[in-house]
Amino acid sequence: MNALHSTIRHSAVFDHPEMGEHENVVFVKDRDTGLSAIIAIHDTTLGPALGGCRVWPYGNPSDALTDALRLSRGMTYKNALAGLDLGGGKAVIIADPRKDKTAAMMEAFGRHVDRLSGTYITAEDVGVSPQDMEAVARQTKHVRGTRATGLGDPSPYTALGVFEGIRASVRHVFGNGDLEGRTVSVQGLGHVGFDVARRLHEAGARLIVSDIHLPAVLRAVEEFGALAVDPAEAHMVEADIFVPCALGAGLNARTVPQIRARIVAGAANNQLQTPADGAALKKRGILYAPDYAINAGGVISIALATPGGNDAHVREKTVAIGDTLAVIFERASAEETTPERVADAMAEERLEKSGKT
Ligand code: NAD
DSSP, X not given: OOHHHHHSOHHHHHTOTTOOSOSEEEEEEETTTTEEEEEEEEEOSSSSEEOOEEEEOOSSHHHHHHHHHHHHHHHHHXXXXXXXXXXXXXXXXXXXXXXXXXXXXXXXXXXXXXXXXXXEEBOBOTTOOHHHHHHHHTTOSOBOSSTXXXXXXXXXXXXXXXXXXXXXXXXXXXXXXXXXXXEEEEEOOSHHHXXXXXXXXXXXXXXXXEOSSHHHHHHHHHHHXXXXXXXXXXXXXXXSEEEEOSOSOOBSTTTGGGOOOSEEOOSOSSOBSSHHHHHHHHHTTOEEOOHHHHTTHHHHHHHHOOTTOOHHHHHHHHHTHXXXXXXXXXXXXXXXXXXXXXXXXHHHHHHHHTTOO
16 A cells, blocks of 8 residues: 555545546555656546546645546536547646656656556646646556547647637626726636637737746736736726636635636636636626636647648637537526536536436
8 A cells, every 4th residue: 555545534535525426446656756646537438538638736635636536527518518439637746847857757657657557547637737748648548638549638629719708608697708908817828818818918908917937927917917916806806807826626615705707717727616606706796707617628639630730620629619609698698597506517418328427
């Protein structure tokens, strides 16, 4: 038994509140490279479980497990809703991406992915660069989002989808999708958030930006004339749209009552801490673009790309995220429910048609 496993109480694993219908959860430890990781495969009904690998300095293994379980379930729904023939999975590596991560550690992770015989396919997520994925690809062929497998870094496609999703949200709330003069608060200026900010800037939006990593903030201020705010205040500022592009659970009982924007539409996975937070947004008249619907551009690029790249097809499918969101918003209005409930129902309808919910 490895050290990571032994630090999680037995019951805390099997009775974990986020443990659902997960098919396989693997705890990984590699002494030589310092790798501690969890790989969660949620559902393979529609195909092999595809989902990114996150490197993050979790406070304890239980938090890492929570993230892996939630994110892998989210991938099942994301892939189903995006019309991909893929199941849902996710990996988390417990390490500080700026201090602890090494090529050897990523290679060790690749060897563990390879042991899963293609039931899990890995890719980039928070804290992982295209170079890291090249290291993983030296050890397993079950990796996407590298130059060799297609279009490389999926983040620009995620950003394109988020931008189209923001436009669809603006159209639903304000009657047209014009972003000229709209004020947008972007929280998190990483691979996706910075690109979303750039697109918004080019579309004429006024930007308010925040990140815990100061250099990214300074760059956005300089390049986009953005106003910088404390990351903890990003959701509170006066804006038309709040765009969370950092980590999950940012929409919760404390933050939802403080939001002043009419729309929440961003890339972060698992933005709602609980379903009640989605209901609270609806009650406050704030339109929420379900995270896994709006941020599917990256996984679309990973899933549909072919070696050599077929950018036009991937872009077309990614731009269509705006149309999917328009359908979700219409249905939510008609059924007097929340957009995330409609997105779940649409994903489950597809899984049901394939023989399983
Ligand atoms: P990234 O690591 O490149 O960027 C994340 C940024 O958020 C970093 O700059 C980090 O400093 C910042 N950050 C962390 N905590 C913060 C806080 N409390 N306040 C403000 N900023 C904070 O990651 P990314 O690839 O840009 O992904 C961003 C989000 O989008 C994540 O939730 C990820 O799961 C999700 N997502 C990414 C992709 C993709 O293609 N990269 C696809 C789908 C979803």
